[in-house]
Amino acid sequence: MTGRVVIVGYGMAGSRLASELRARDGDRKIVVLGAEPHRAYNRIMLSNLLAGKIDETQVELTEAAGHGVDIRPGVAVTAVDPAAATVTTDRQDIIEYDHLVLATGSRALVPPLPGLVPDRQTTPDPERLPRRVVAFRTLDDCRRIVDAATGARTALVLGGGLLGLEAARGLAARGLDVRVVHPVGHLMERQLDPAAGAVLARTLAGLGVTSHLDTSATAVDAEPDRVTLTLATGDRLTADLLVLACGVRPETGLARAAGLVVERGIVVDDRLRTSDPRIWAIGDCAQHEGQLTGLVAPAWAQARVLAQVLTGDDPQARYRPQAPVTRLKAAGIDLAAMGDLTPTDAAQPAVEELSFTDPARGTYARLRIVHERLTGAIMLGDNPAVGTVIQLFDRGTPVPSDRRSLLLGRALGGQSATPVESPALMPDAATVCQCNTVPKGALVRCWRAGARSVAEVVAATRATTGCGSCRDAVEGIVNWLSTVDSAEVTG
């Protein structure tokens, strides 16, 4: 393909697409327009930034660079004209395209609470919140939170989903006392069952994060030095800052104004094409088969497919969504959730439900297996099989015949070398020295033939002369032989 690809949005999806296009041969021009003023960054790492573990340079992503690549951060697109095949920027530049890719992402949802919106008519705007109230979405949000958290001792987080808990543990890692307010009866209800939610809440409590469940907020009072959240119960919680983590909404304004088909997101087909044959959409703003993604893995998969389609590398490439795996991993927390665990008809013989709970150690594991395939799992706490479980879920390969290996420990090998048993119990055929293939029987025969010391046994059998790790075992056998022999002599 030749021509000009204009990408609107320089987040994780847009930057990845630019790199994918750049990595493929062809004479094309790539223009990336990003509203945020920074180079592309890794949103996944923002909670580490919040925790103060890393600095901003460490969240930067690879930038597609080189001939034909024109990246313009800090430039917002204000309009798309599909008929003219142009976009207009906030600097009044008009840019022509052969293909336009919308990777506009999503914006944080601000709940319409009194104290957050001036009046009920206005759409809540995450950019125009009171001081000490910050949505958690962008690098700039992160900066605002860090700024507000400096010198703060307490924080409130509204929303106990994945993003809210990421923010909460980041702030807790800064030493703040954090309270999470969540309207549902257990945390991360979209991914977890109540039992797992309870274990997670207990784990978080140990890290300095208290959960207020099954209660919604009714109002926010933001003062210059503190914020108070009023709950439906009438309780009032006060803290030094309030982080909003109430979900995101796809950024579809440009698409809508351009007349593209938009439902919750910009509707795309398997090739990521919108209702206009020259306009494509990927990432959070796109809606594929009725689904929004909101995660990086599918956005990057879409970027790859679209690059294959646009460059002609693989015109047959099609995006097939993969079931998401939700992962929350930080010091003290290890959570993986995937697939479907909603209650089923227990009479179905093909469905196996497995679970293991160890509340004292914060460990919970639940698996669903259907016809030898893993269809859903929650793993919380220390579970060495988590990597295997995720791969079994992703790949649909049959589960191990011994299911316990998935619940309790490593599914694969990893056993340490067999400890030296009592030499008397060792079979004669057991290999003692691997390097020189010396079985126990050979050492015994050597003893019977008159060797009476480790050195003599070694000289005759070559045991221990390779890697040397069997030295203790050989000495043990020689000692045992000497006691057996002396017993025989005295008897």
Add this chain to the structure above:
Amino acid sequence: MTDLARSETHADAPRPGTAPLTSVAEVDTHCPYCALQCGMTLRATPERVEVRPRQFPTNRGGLCQKGWTAAELLDHPDRLTTPLVRDRPTGQLRPASWDEALDRVTDSVTALQAAHGRDSVAVFGGGGLTNEKAYALGKFARVALRTRQIDYNGRFCMSSAAAAGNRAFGVDRGLPFPLADLARADTLLLVGANVAETMPPLVRYLVEQKQRGGTLIVIDPRATATARQATLHLQPMPGTDLAVANALLHIALAEGWIDREYVEDRTAGFDAVRRSVAGYWPAQVERLSGVPVADLEAAARALGTAGTAIILTARGAEQHTKGVDTVTAFINLALALGLPGRPGSGYGCLTGQGNGQGGREHGQKADQLPGYRRIDDPAARAHVAGVWGVRPDDLPGPGLSAYELLDSIGSPEGPRALLVFGSNPVVSAPRAGRIQRRLADLDLLVVADFVLSETAAMADVVLPTAQWAEEDGTMTNLEGRVLRRRALRPPPTGVRTDLAVIAELARRLGATRPVDADADADGPRFPDDPRLVFDELRRASAGGIADYAGVTWERIDAENGLFWPCPAPERPDTPRLFTATFPTLDGRARFVPVEHRPAAEEVCPDYPLYLTTGRVLAQYQSGAQTRRIAPLRTAAPNAFLELHPDLAQRLGVVDGDEVRISSRRGEMRAPARLSDTIRADTVFAPFHWAGAARANSLTNDALDPTSRMPEFKICAVRVERA
């Protein structure tokens, strides 16, 4: 064939081993097999040659079963003691005189080159040849045959690590520090290295390292004998090592374990790597590799917070179409942690073959001249041509890499004659069935070997050569330490050294002037005395990256080996590289961003399992030597397919069942060996056997774009009960 060879021996020569002993009845030398080059003493008794281990820094008095039994091949009934030529009427190999055999070679070579050009004759060398032989072979190709077509089996072994090392450090020396440093590393990471089976005496250092309280981390899809000794074993899906390395660096960045001062002062290019690994957060790589985030974090912590740390890669990480980039990912990690050049720390690769290191430095490689010089560098050409007594313009340019060279046989531009020294590609090449057919297309196949290997059995001319105990020379071990191989006794009657074969072929091809000619006379020499060859090698390598100018046999004897570079006899050698600077143009090491990509062949419904290949303790390489040694044959009698019990159950296979393994390229049969030490999505086969049990019938010939390394370590297969 073997019986013929033996009857011929009876007819006109004493039996091997009954050759008259020289005054030397005992000699200190090194094992003929792997790059550890264990010290051993050989003693000739009237009945046999005895092997005893010897204290040497690599083996510290240890020997594995291969070393102990190495001498059994010296007087083996399969030993070739007369040349063989393929009889034209019968198509069978028959004994021949050296004159007849060499005439057959030179007549064919001359005719083919006259008709099809110089490049119609190709040379294929080996990583087990001494430095002198590797050097002489490269010179023979460029000067006597004047062909650009020479490469060697080290391409299948070390090329990925070599390319990555050169790119990052400006030099490729397997270990840039003495082996003994391993024992003192607080954290030691082995990637795709099963040293407990491939070089057992090295494990002595691992045991010491653990006894000192060190952490040993092994990355391997199998819980190998080495992995079972580890403090932490990461068991990734085959083909995902690169992503694992990037994740480790990602974590080290996130945790602040980067040595910023080192990165600032001694390296270049970090920012691009920092940004690229931002895309490898642990959960992402866990999903790809199957290695739990907690284990990735533990490994990164052990490396990032250690006082001293060493990272070593081996073939498991390197024999991939992304082998160079995978090694680079681990080098990036080592550089970011400030390891290379710091005492007790660093990155290294574990060389495989006995002279895998020296073999790649002195001109067997398609694009190189002695001293690790580039053949397309005019200054290098001028220097080497001067030493060789030829004009620079007469030296050919770079040729094809090993697999491409073999695969081009039978094509219009491809070689019509191939001279093989110290290699058995019928067993060891990837997609070996195809390579076997290619070799059958040759007009002339010449194999110099001491047994009738599977490749020799296809040859038109087989030249019987000396074994390690019958020749002098030098080897460069995995540390870059140049060692002396010493002859215990002369070759049996009827057997010649490789150097003598090369010298005689060069003479018959009219490429030499007499060795006793005036020193100023024009024209090259091809001496068969290894000491003369080595002295010439020293001059040819002088000023190159692998500079041997100051290495003499006397110094090697006096100093227990010498580490290159060693540019002058009066100057010390270099046990540790990079202590102050890197041999790059600006003295800085290079970070290179690298990205994970899928294997060339991924699993699919027809071929649903990953196959990975490797070694067993009691066999070596293509097995041409070790399969003939009775105790080794007893210890490891046949190939097998290792598979997880769960997989076996699904396939209806029980332990010991004969199974058929098929890939898109061929099939293999072997008994099943059940083991829960392997992933259930992966099967393993050792590559030492031939015929129906040949693992390389299955392997993928897709090549790394930089190193041209084939993808031995991963392909898609189907397994069925046979």
